[in-house]
Amino acid sequence: MFKGFTFSTPEFPVVVPQTGLSFTVRSMNTGEVGKLKSSLVSPNVAHKFINKAIFDCLSDKPDFIDTYDDFKKFVTTRDREALLFALYISTFGEERDFNPTCSECGKENELKVSLNDMYQINMYPFSVTLTESYKLARAAQMTDHDPEIEAKIKEREDEEAKQKAAEEAAARMKKIEERRKKMLSEAQKNNPEVPDTPPDGITLVSKENVKKQEEAKKAAAEAEQERIAAIKIDPKDLLVPKPDKDSIMLDSQKEAIKKSQEYKDAMEAVNPDSILYLIEKVYLPVSKVTCFLKQPTLWEEEEVLSKAPLMGKDAQDVVSETLIINKFTQEEQDVILTDRADIVAGYQSLPPRDKMMIFEEFNKKFSEYEMKLDTKYFCKSCSSENVLRADITMLLFRSLSQY
Numbered sequence: 014m015f016k017g018f019t020f021s022t023p024e025f026p027v028v029v030p031q032t033g034l035s036f037t038v039r040s041m042n043t044g045e046v047g048k049l050k051s052s053l054v055s056p057n058v059a060h061k062f063i064n065k066a067i068f069d070c071l072s073d074k075p076d077f078i079d080t081y082d083d084f085k086k087f088v089t090t091r092d093r094e095a096l097l098f099a100l101y102i103s104t105f106g107e108e109r110d111f112n113p114t115c116s117e118c119g120k121e122n123e124l125k126v127s128l129n130d131m132y133q134i135n136m137y138p139f140s141v142t143l144t145e146s147y148k149l150a151r152a153a154q155m156t157d158h159d160p161e162i163e164a165k166i167k168e169r170e171d172e173e174a175k176q177k178a179a180e181e182a183a184a185r186m187k188k189i190e191e192r193r194k195k196m197l198s199e200a201q202k203n204n205p206e207v208p209d210t211p212p213d214g215i216t217l218v219s220k221e222n223v224k225k226q227e228e229a230k231k232a233a234a235e236a237e238q239e240r241i242a243a244i245k246i247d248p249k250d251l252l253v254p255k256p257d258k259d260s261i262m263l264d265s266q267k268e269a270i271k272k273s274q275e276y277k278d279a280m281e282a283v284n285p286d287s288i289l290y291l292i293e294k295v296y297l298p299v300s301k302v303t304c305f306l307k308q309p310t311l312w313e314e315e316e317v318l319s320k321a322p323l324m325g326k327d328a329q330d331v332v333s334e335t336l337i338i339n340k341f342t343q344e345e346q347d348v349i350l351t352d353r354a355d356i357v358a359g360y361q362s363l364p365p366r367d368k369m370m371i372f373e374e375f376n377k378k379f380s381e382y383e384m385k386l387d388t389k390y391f392c393k394s395c396s397s398e399n400v401l402r403a404d405i406t407m408l409l410f411r412s413l414s415q416y
């Protein structure tokens with residue numbers, strides 16, 4: 014039976030803004046688009062199907078991300094927007110029509126815009142990939158001095174950090190070397206006169222560094238093995254409840270223990286400066302409650318929302334809002350809330366000013382690191398300047414509905 018046409022699928026490489034990981038996302042095919050379209054009829058679970066659609070279309074991803082669960086643990090909900098952009102643009106192309114209304118005169122404008130031109134990304138500066146890229150770029154004098162990043166790099170000059178740096182550098186070296194070999198063999202195919210070694214100054218690597226890099230490569234290979242071994246957990250090795258306890262535990266409780274252990278293990282493999290570890294403490298002045306904020310991953314989002322599948326839309330919105338809250342404490346009254354239902358109840362009881370403060374602080378510390386789609390345009394009726402901002406999820410829904 015015919016299995017499908019052979020052709021090269023469009024792809025889009027992306028570095029996600031918060032965890033700094035690199036991915037390449039390929040286009041969905043017609044079958045996959047149809048599947049995603051039919052799964053989005055229920056908005057309560059849309060996030061799950063979008064996560065899966067992205068994962069299924071990853072044609073390149075970091076080595077330590079093996080399974081779908083790994084993916085969800087290492088990628089934040091903000092990172093997902095950049096991945097969704099890559100999925101969208103490789104599937105539906107970059108040209109889009111918009112009909113925004115001018116904020117000055119209220120007339121409608123017809124615009125044809127390239128989404129690539131609207132794409133802006135603000136990276137979280139302390140992810141390993143980014144600090145390493147920064148060092149490389151500094152070495153090649155391609156970027157300006159950034160005291161904030163440099164201070165952070167210095168602070169992290171311990172053994173573990175060095176090992177990770179070596180590992181990143183070696184991976185990059187390998188890629189550069191592979192690319193060089195490929196280019197060389199292509200060049201030699203066309204012209205047998207081309208020598209095996211490139212002229213000086215072409216590679217990023219100086220000759221005296223070659224030995225160092227060899228050592229780094231070796232250390233990196235060992236570190237990578239250890240890291241992969243640390244992430245790949247045999248479920249059998251996870252917390253096994255004792256038989257007497259086992260008999261009175263519900264399956265859902267066992268499942269929860271297993272998941273929390275897997276989660277802890279995965280987190281140990283993340284670099285200590287990752288945004289995944291960032292917990293921001295906010296003191297709420299009216300209620301005198303302290304709120305601990307964090308950026309949720311896809312995994313945490315699914316966990317929390319899966320507990321509320323039968324809630325009404327409003328209740329589910331409240332639960333979604335509390336995703337960024339890790340914990341509440343109120344010292345005077347000795348209150349610590351970590352259970353999700355307690356957090357939701359605590360959140361609902363806050364005075365509105367405190368609630369607003371939570372979101373202001375979250376936006377300052379986390380949301381700033383994101384992918385944005387916006388562009389300026391001048392109204393064709395009154396010539397005033399406007400900003401057109403697009404939302405990638407809305408764009409996806411629109412394209413799917415037209416499909």
Ligand SMILES: [Zn+2]
Nearest residue numbers: 115118392395
């Ligand atoms: Zn106007």
